Amino acid sequence: MAERPTTNWRDCIAKEAEELAAGTLDPECACMAGLFPEELLTSTDAVLDTFECELPGLGEADDAQIFGVVERVVLALNAVNEAHNESAYETDEREQLCEFIDQSLTEHGVDIVALTARHGLGRYQITDKWRKW
Template sequence: MTERPTTSWRRGIAEEAEELAAGTLDPDCACMAGLFPEELLVATDAVLDTFEAELPVLAEADDAQVFAVVERVVLALNAVNATHGGCAFETDEREELCEYIDQAITEHGVDVVALTARHGLGRYQLTDTWRTW
C-alpha cells in the first residue's frame, strides 16, 4: 500500500530530532515538530485508518460509492484541519494527502482517470468538491 503522508511526516520529525541532538542542525531552523504536532498526526491517522478500512470494497463499487468514500475521508480531514485553526495542512501536505487518496483507491482497483473523466473532472480534481484544506 502507498505510504501514508503521516509516516513521512513522522520520519521527518525523527530525522530533525537526530540532527538537533547531533548538533548538525541549528535549533532556529528546526520546524518539523511544530508543523506536525502529535495530536495532528494522531487525528490524521485516525481518519486514514477509517479510509483504509473502506478500500477493499472499491474494486466492485460503482462511481457513487467510490465518490462517497472520497467524500468521507475529505470531510474528516476538513474537520482535522478546522480543529487546528484551518492551517493543519499546508500546500505540500495537501498535495501529499490528495496523492495518497488517489494512489490508495487506484491500488484497490479504481481507475481514477476514467472515474473523474466520467464526471467532467480532471484526474487531480478528485477531492476538490469537498476539500477546504
C-alpha cells in the same frame, strides 16, 4: 502500497531530532515538531484508518460508492484542519494527502482517470468538491 503522509511527517520529525541531538542543525531552524504536533498526526491517522477500511471492494463499486468514500475522507480531513485553526495542511501536505487518496484507490482497483472523466473532472480533481484544506 501507498505510504501515508503521516509516516513521512514522522520520519522528518525524527530526522530533525537526530540532527538537533548531533548538533548539525541550529535549534532556531528546527520546525518539524511544531508543524506536525502529535495530536495532528494522531487525528490524521485516525481519518486514514477509517478510509483504508473502506477501500476493499471499491474496484467493483459504482461511482456513487467511490465518491462517497472520497467525500467521507475529505470531510474528516476538513474537520482535522478546522481543529488546527485551518492550518494543519499546507501545500506540500495537501499534495501528499491527495496523492495518498489517489494511490490507495488505484491500488484497490479504482480507475481514477475513467471515474473522473465520466464526471467531467480531471484526475487530480477527485477531492476538490469537498476539500477545504
